[in-house]
Amino acid sequence: MQRKYNPQLTYWLLVLPALLAMAVFYFYPVSRVLWMSVTIPEPGLGNFAQLANSHSINRMLWTTLRISLISTALTLILGYVVAYVITHAEDRRKRLLFMAVLASLWISVLVRAFAWFALLRSDGLINQMLMGLGITDTPLPMMWNEFSVLVGIVHAMLPLAILPLYSGMQSIDPRLVAAARGLGANRRGAFWRIFFPLTLPGVFGASILVFIYALGFYVTPALLGGGRKMMIAEYIKVQILEVVNWGAGSMLASVLLIFIVVTLAIVSRLVDLRKLFGAA
Amino acid sequence: MMTHTPETDTLKIRDLSKTYGKFRALDTVSLGVDQGEFLTLLGPSGSGKTTLLMSIAGFIQPDHGQITLGGRDITHMPPEKRSFGMVFQGYALFPHLTVNDNVMFPLKMRGEKGAQAARRVAEALELVGLSDKGIRYPRELSGGQQQRVALARAIVFQPHMLLLDEPLSALDTQLRGQLQSELKRLHRAVGLTFIYVTHDQSEALSMSDRIAVMREGRLEQVGRPDDLYDRPANRFVAEFMGVENFLPPELSGGQHTLALRAHALELAAGRGRVAAHVTERDYYGAEIRYTAHTESGVPLRFKIAAGQGESLPQEGDAIGLDWQDKDALPLADH
16 A cells, blocks of 8 residues: 655655754754753852943943944945945846955954965054054054954954845846936935835845844854954853853843844834745 | 927937948938827837837937937937836836836936925826825736836836837736737827837837837837828738738739738639639638638738638638739838
């Protein structure tokens, strides 16, 4: 007797390996971290009290939030312009620009951070040029501070912003802008009243993506901040690997996780997330 | 409500040319459009009709030539200054704006607002029969309704003229017929100049005051629908007007190629004016359509009404064909 084909069963069998891997190697460790944050060194919310009490944790959290917000804003503005140019470029140039964006995505963030290092440090290319031209006498402090961290993050995040922005823009019918012009809008009016509002879903999507990535970004801030401008990911690493303070480390990891989940929850109330990430 | 000062609105196009690389999209096109006229640009795709319309609208800058409106040179004027209403293929309604706001858009761009503007929007929507759809979004409307919103938006600001780029091509046949007559009614109601682009000759014939037939960037013939239908200037126009048969001089016995519609050819009792043999016979119920070839290989298409007796020719039969001289259209070229 032939067994009946069950599409439901096949579906689950296909999903199962990935689901198991996620459960064992992802959900389990993450829940362990959550658990540790309320059990080490002793059960209770003692670790979370540090959010209110610890001056250094407080300052680090604000730094993280500020850098993430500023870098998201900068990335979005720069990314929007690039996505706009790619959208309106002719085919050959479009492919070239796309390759350039993807190439920067494919190069390791580590390599890119070191590249900025070579450019920004006191005897780096930029300072040498500025001094060579006589614009400054002493090298500008562009390394190991918030500036270098911002530069590094914006550079690393740009492709992540450009891709969803571009995908939103190229789905806009170019006749809409032409129609607006024909109906009496000048270039600026057609852009702000028609093109820009239609790109807002892409702008939201890219903002969320970049902001969440920036919040937990490790390599670039760690290398370009040089331990002086510490963001949360690096702080957690120091707590766990150097100070061996699992309580504070896991508490901060939990805070990061909860903050991101809450942010997504609020945003999903405002906009349709499934549409943003291309499911609908 | 939508009248316009007449004599200032005569559009003149002189020697307009536009090339893309080696492709000549427009080749020294000259054309005048009278105020209040319904002019159709007719031609196959790639004939330059849309390029011509977009040049008139200001979206395409011609390489040579001049466009004037009431004597004023508008060749290099940006589209937003021309004040031409435009209906795009696919309508180009703003998806993030309601129907009201779509129709309001051109008024807003002209600094009109308040009760006065709202009244004009309501009037325009009433004119296209969509008074109750103002608060809807375009995606909630049917294709025909979207088409009407696009029309309302294009006429609400009392433009100098209305430019329409294949506005009905996305609709099914039945709706198309309905909207054709609505467009004609609208044209009479608002008294605006309409310039209408289509590749559909029956649409052009039924709606237009004049038709300009285009081919490879050139104007082939400009005239009233019956001019074009009864007196096509050349074989291309004749074919576009649905003429099936072309008899070269050596077969017609005259000096010109003769264009003959299928219904003008009839089966001769004897040898007839031209001899051929039947190569194809298709039964259509009310009529039977034949294709025959002459000895020199010229195809001839004709019809016979069904039920005309039993001795209808079969495939392979040798036949003779006749025609009346009044039905034959002599062509100027080949």
